[in-house]
Amino acid sequence: MTKEMNTPPVCDYEGSDYQDKFWKEGGRAYEDGAEVLALKRLLPTGGSHLLELGAGAGRNTPRYRGFERVTLLDYSTTQLQQAIQYLGTDPRYRFVAADVYRLPFAPRAFDSATMIRTLHHLSEPNIAIAQLRECLADNAVFILEFANKRNIKSILRYWMGKQDWSPFTPEQVEFVKLNFDFHPKSVRAMLAGNGFKLEQEISVSFLRAGFFKRLLPLKLMLAKENFLQHTLSWAAISPSIFLRSTTVPQGEEALGMQTEAFFRCPACGHYPLADTPPELKCGQCGQTYTFKDGIYDFRLK
Numbered sequence: 001m002t003k004e005m006n007t008p009p010v011c012d013y014e015g016s017d018y019q020d021k022f023w024k025e026g027g028r029a030y031e032d033g034a035e036v037l038a039l040k041r042l043l044p045t046g047g048s049h050l051l052e053l054g055a056g057a058g059r060n061t062p063r064y065r066g067f068e069r070v071t072l073l074d075y076s077t078t079q080l081q082q083a084i085q086y087l088g089t090d091p092r093y094r095f096v097a098a099d100v101y102r103l104p105f106a107p108r109a110f111d112s113a114t115m116i117r118t119l120h121h122l123s124e125p126n127i128a129i130a131q132l133r134e135c136l137a138d139n140a141v142f143i144l145e146f147a148n149k150r151n152i153k154s155i156l157r158y159w160m161g162k163q164d165w166s167p168f169t170p171e172q173v174e175f176v177k178l179n180f181d182f183h184p185k186s187v188r189a190m191l192a193g194n195g196f197k198l199e200q201e202i203s204v205s206f207l208r209a210g211f212f213k214r215l216l217p218l219k220l221m222l223a224k225e226n227f228l229q230h231t232l233s234w235a236a237i238s239p240s241i242f243l244r245s246t247t248v249p250q251g252e253e254a255l256g257m258q259t260e261a262f263f264r265c266p267a268c269g270h271y272p273l274a275d276t277p278p279e280l281k282c283g284q285c286g287q288t289y290t291f292k293d294g295i296y297d298f299r300l301k
């Protein structure tokens with residue numbers, strides 16, 4: 001399902017059983033464990049407020065232990081409902097339905113952010129990353145995962161003539177509608193162009209193949225994965241790559257001052273919003289946004 005408006009189309013997970021089908025029944029304990037290893041190495045030990053972009057059903061959220069607050073943002077309310085069920089009503093968590101192309105947060109609202117398994121649904125990733133920069137404080141940490149088009153499998157397939165697109169060219173490749181693989185150089189350039197300084201890069205999921213999963217016990221696969229993450233990340237040839245970057249300090253004119261306000265209107269950019277339960281109202285353009293069953297809904301109709 002996609003949604004067309006003056007922002008790029010959204011790969012909509014509304015009503016999807018992704019969490020059960022892909023993770024629980026899909027035999028992906030290895031991929032999940034490989035991400036735990038990467039996050040352990042990249043996450044700061046703590047922080048005040050982390051924004052999780054494309055949080056889905058909150059699979060990674062319990063891993064953000066050191067943070068005082070975590071805001072889970074996803075376009076799908078059914079994914080967020082699953083996240084609420086999974087995480088419980090811990091006041092540390094806030095659940096926001098919104099589009100990553102139109103973030104509803106005031107300038108410098110967060111000191112950290114993650115985006116895992118979500119960039120690969122974005123046809124215009126640069127717009128989302130620019131939006132993110134605006135709502136991050138200076139020197140904030142951002143951990144970004146992306147699907148790597150220059151992975152060893154696609155290189156071999158290309159050389160054997162089984163794949164028509166080149167893994168070496170910088171443009172993103174849409175292998176299924178609204179599913180994109182990116183070239184590592186292009187992702188690094190996009191971060192730099194939006195005021196992020198790259199600090200560390202880890203290649204992840206080296207052994208993602210049915211063959212290895214059938215042959216090796218999970219514990220051994222994860223031991224090998226850990227070794228490969230430490231020794232082979234420089235080559236950037238795994239299917240998934242995690243980048244840790246920090247925001248380069250920006251002047252007041254560029255981003256605005258830190259403010260008491262947390263939400264901003266995604267339609268016109270105004271903040272603060274008037275808190276008139278059960279909704280928030282924008283004093284500038286008049287748009288209203290509901291808060292229902294624990295979820296703020298900032299999707300533009």
Ligand SMILES: C[S@@+](CC[C@H](N)C(=O)[O-])C[C@H]1O[C@@H](n2cnc3c(N)ncnc32)[C@H](O)[C@@H]1O
Nearest residue numbers: 013054055056059074075076099100116117121
């Ligand atoms: C593959 S799932 C990953 C979920 C979670 N990060 C994980 O790793 O388990 C991708 C998520 O991105 C969300 N998403 C896709 N496009 C989005 C957009 N434009 N704005 C907000 N969320 C989006 C989907 O609703 C979905 O929950």
Ligand SMILES: [Zn+2]
Nearest residue numbers: 265268282285
């Ligand atoms: Zn407005």
